[in-house]
Amino acid sequence: MVEGLRERKKQRTRQALIESALRLFAEKGYEETTLAEIAAQADVSTRTFFSYFAGKEDVVFYDTPSRLELAETILRSRRPDETVTGVLMRLIDESFRHMASYEDISFEDSALRVRLILTEPALQARALLLLFDTQVKLAKALYEAFPRLTPVEASAAVGALVGAIKLTVMTNLEHQNSLQDLVDTARLGAEVAIAGLRSLD
Numbered sequence: 530m531v532e533g534l535r536e537r538k539k540q541r542t543r544q545a546l547i548e549s550a551l552r553l554f555a556e557k558g559y560e561e562t563t564l565a566e567i568a569a570q571a572d573v574s575t576r577t578f579f580s581y582f583a584g585k586e587d588v589v590f591y592d593t594p595s596r597l598e599l600a601e602t603i604l605r606s607r608r609p610d611e612t613v614t615g616v617l618m619r620l621i622d623e624s625f626r627h628m629a630s631y632e633d634i635s636f637e638d639s640a641l642r643v644r645l646i647l648t649e650p651a652l653q654a655r656a657l658l659l660l661f662d663t664q665v666k667l668a669k670a671l672y673e674a675f676p677r678l679t680p681v682e683a684s685a686a687v688g689a690l691v692g693a694i695k696l697t698v699m700t701n702l703e704h705q706n707s708l709q710d711l712v713d714t715a716r717l718g719a720e721v722a723i724a725g726l727r728s729l730d
Contacts, residue, residue: 545571604670693722
C-alpha cells in the first residue's frame with residue numbers, strides 16, 4: 530500500500546516536471562529555460578529534478594527508454610508462427626497502445642515537443658543520435674528473432690518502418706487535433722511501410 534502511494538507520488542512529480550518544462554520551453558524558449566526554473570514551476574527542488582532527469586534534453590525525450598524496451602521485448606517474444614510483418618505490426622499496435630495510455634503528456638504538449646525537436650539544434654542532434662541508436666538496436670533484435678533474414682534485410686525493414694512513422698507524423702502535425710489523430714496518422718504510415726515489407730515474409 531505504502532509502496533503504491535510512493536510510486537504514484539513519484540509518477541505525479543515526474544509528470545509535473547515534464548509539463549513544467551514544456552510549458553516553460555514554449556513561453557521562454559528552450560535555451561533560455563533553466564533547470565532551477567523547471568524545478569520551481571513543478572514545486573520541487575533542483576536536486577529532486579536530478580532524481581528524475583539528467584538534464585533538459587532528457588525531459589524532452591522522457592519516454593525513449595521505455596518505448597525501446599517495449600519494442601525489444603516484443604521482438605524477443607516473437608511467436609513461432611509469426612511472420613516478419615506480423616511481429617512488426619504487433620510491435621506497432623503495442624507501441625501505439627502504450628502511447629495512447631500515457632498520462633504524462635497531452636496532445637498539445639506532444640505537438641510542442643515535436644516542434645521543439647524540429648527547431649532546436651541541440652534537440653535535433655540528440656534526436657538523430659537516439660533515432661540511429663534505436664534503429665540499430667531494433668534491427669539487431671529483429672535479426673535475432675528471424676535468423677533467416679540477413680542483417681541488411683533486418684536493418685532495411687526497421688529503417689523503412691521507423692522512417693515512415695516519423696516522417697508521416699511530422700509532416701502532418703498541423704492537421705492533427707488530438708492524440709488519437711496523431712496515433713491514427715502514425716498507424717497509416719506504418720501500414721504503408723508494412724505493405725512494402727511483405728516480401729520478407
